[in-house]
Amino acid sequence: MRNLLILGAGTAGTIMANRLLPALDSEEWQITIVDQDEKHYYQPGFLFIPFGIYSRQDVIKPKRDYLPAGINVVMSKIEIIEPEKNQIKLADGKLIPYDILIIATGSRVHPDETEGMKEDGWFKNIFDFYTIEGATALANFLKYWEGGKMVLNITEMPIKCPVAPLEFVFLADWWFTEQGIRDKVEITFATPLPGAFTKPKASKLLGNFLDNKNIKLVPEFGIERVDSSANKIISFDDKELDYDLLVTIPTNMGDELIERSDMGDELNFIPTDPNTLQSKDHENIFVIGDATDLPSSKAGSVAHFQSEVLDKNILRFIDKRPLLPHFDGHANCFIESGFDKGILIDFNYDVEPLPGKFPLPGVGPFSLLEETKANHWGKMMFRWVYWNLLLKGAEMPIQAQMNMAGKRR
Amino acid sequence: MAEVTVDAKTFALDEDGFLADQNDWNEEFAKAIAKEEGIDELTEGHWNVINYMRSDYADKGAVPTIRRLKKAGGIPTKDLYALFPDGPAKKAARISGLPKPKGCV
The missing domain is CATH 3.50.50.60 (FAD/NAD(P)-binding domain)
Structure with missing residues (x-):
């Protein structure tokens, strides 16, 4: 055996x-x-x-x-x-x-990799949402928050689900609007990347979304430490950002x-x-x-x-046969953008997310790099797909390799 | 394809403005690109980073990350930011004649 x-x-x-x-x-x-x-x-x-x-x-x-x-x-x-x-x-x-x-x-998050992160402010006004503990503690905080400066900070790349931080601020914009306190909240998105995202076309489009939603983008921010007594984060080149609420994406490690x-x-x-x-x-x-x-x-x-x-x-x-070099880096992500809308991106190692249509037998097509209600429903439907099909290894209607059909250069 | 000429030698650049062929690199190229990136003079500290990046790239085939420069190369991140302000990983890679670092998506 x-x-x-x-x-x-x-x-x-x-x-x-x-x-x-x-x-x-x-x-x-x-x-x-x-x-x-x-x-x-x-x-x-x-x-x-x-x-x-x-x-x-x-x-x-x-x-x-x-x-x-x-x-x-x-x-x-x-x-x-x-x-x-x-x-x-x-x-x-x-x-x-x-x-x-x-x-x-x-991989999992390591807030202790950043000086000062896990001290007095941790789970008081500093939260992650990549753990069940962080996400639920943040829910309790937000329920009673009356507004102020919310800073979302990505510590360093790579991170799990690289679009999740953007989705978080998009949803926050929607949620604060629903609560009637959007005018009392200043949202800042601080990232070590040069823009909202890494790939040029998606970065530009998602950057426009930040603008439209009145979310301030702070690029090239490499966090050195958190000063939780003064409620500010400090970068390696001594830039400072004040926060009342810090939502951190800590260092991700294997x-x-x-x-x-x-x-x-x-x-x-x-x-x-x-x-x-x-x-x-x-x-x-x-x-x-x-x-x-x-x-x-x-x-x-x-x-x-x-x-x-x-x-x-x-x-x-x-069977002692040569291995097939067939994984192409394909990723397919619904990005929740708030107000019951979503964006879909589909890309691989060589092809960045492009606009166009994403054909999907039965339910599609979905729009790529464009905000639609259908993309939001695609995302919400995915939880059912995850538990009932994906984990069980069922054949999915999407090919493992990325397909150019519907995409526009 | 874009190119840059330093001391009568022409260097081909890739679509991101990084050196197309790592073997073309020389110190004059590094100095010229550094100026373009707003660094007037390359000091010993700069060369230490450039040399480490080049040898690590030759070794591993990947542009070292800021974390790798700290952990494996012994270069404190604070120093790196002081030497190559605003986007040190990208700037140092460009001066070192390496490809654009793969910002992981």
């Missing part, structure tokens, strides 16, 4: 377990998945919690409900990966050997397990072949989702597109 071991039962790991179980001969292969948390979080939903649109119950379900019967589920912390010995060691010292390893340990195993870069992301998803250092190790060091978005849609390439490559690896 040979062992295929998956580390992490989040979006990417769960999809892989569901796709590989029917593809592998159960007489020959045992699939094991290891995770330390029984709860599966629908992370795209965290964005809506501060505004009371979703509650905790909407975004949490038991992981085991989404893992297929027939695989071995181990709930434990992992001490270390030992690639030279083809085994991992759990926190209690137990060893699990593998023939093939898939690492899907994701799991500490990767650091303990000495397998990652400075941010604990694992060097990965950008097209085959094989680890650069070990041929029987594959990496998927946020855990990679790839310049693709760290997002669920990307993990899904990767899974359609990785399942084939795992089978080819078993």
Whole structure:
């Protein structure tokens, strides 16, 4: 019996377990998945919690409900990966050997990477919304806030779901309007990037959105520290921004397990072949989702597109066939823009988000880089798609590779 | 394709205004681009960053990030901002003759 071991039962790991179980001969292969948390979080939903649109119950379900019967589920912390010995060691010292390893340990936020961030102001007037704790604490704060200076700050790139910070300020503009206090709130978007987003066309368009919504953009702001006694953030080049409410996107890093195993870069992301998803250092190790060091978005849609390439490559690896270099960096994101509207972007390693139409059999087409009601409904519908289709590894009507149909240069 | 001429030598630039072929780079190019970026004189501190960036790029095939310059290169971020004000990663990469850093999307 040979062992295929998956580390992490989040979006990417769960999809892989569901796709590989029917593809592998159960007489020959045992699939094991290891995770330390029984709860599966629908992370795209965290964005809506501060505004009371979703509650905790909407975004949490038991992981085991989404893992297929027939695989071995181990709930434990992992001490270390030992690639030279083809085994991992759990926190209690137990060893699990593998023939093939898939690492899907994701990324998480590290507010402690920034001086002063996690001191007196933390969860008092400084919040993140990338954790369930931060998102719910922020919801409680916003419920009673009477207005003032709200600063959203991205600490450093890369971050999970790079459009979420923009969505947050768009939604905040809408929400404060609904509460009747928009005139009492000054919204600032401070980013280390030169504009609202990285890719030129989308950056310009999204920058216009910020303008129209009266949200101030502060580009090239590299945060050095937080002074929570004076309520200001200070950049490395001594620029200062005052806040009454600081919404931070802290440094995102891969799991500490990767650091303990000495397998990652400075941010604990694992060097990965950008097209085959094989680890650069070990041929029987594959990496998927946020855990990679790839310049693709760290997002669920990307993990899904990767899974359609990785399942084939795992089978080819078993059959000693050359791997297919078919992952193209494809990402597809609905951007919530407030007032029941949304924007859709679709792009890959080489093609930036372009305007046009996005054909989707049955429900589409959706408009690209354009604000519409249909895009908002696409986004809201996606939670159902996530729990019922995506996690289960079902075939989706969107190709893994990006398609130029409908796009305008 | 855009180009820049320094001391009678012509350097081809890519669509982002970065050196098209890393092998073309020389110190005169660095000085000229630095001036264009508002840095009149390249000091020892600047050269330390440029040399590290070039050797790390040759080694790893990727333009080092600010965090990598700090952690692996031992260059404090504060110093980096003082040396290359307003967007140090991009500015230093351009002067060092490397491609535009991949702002991860």
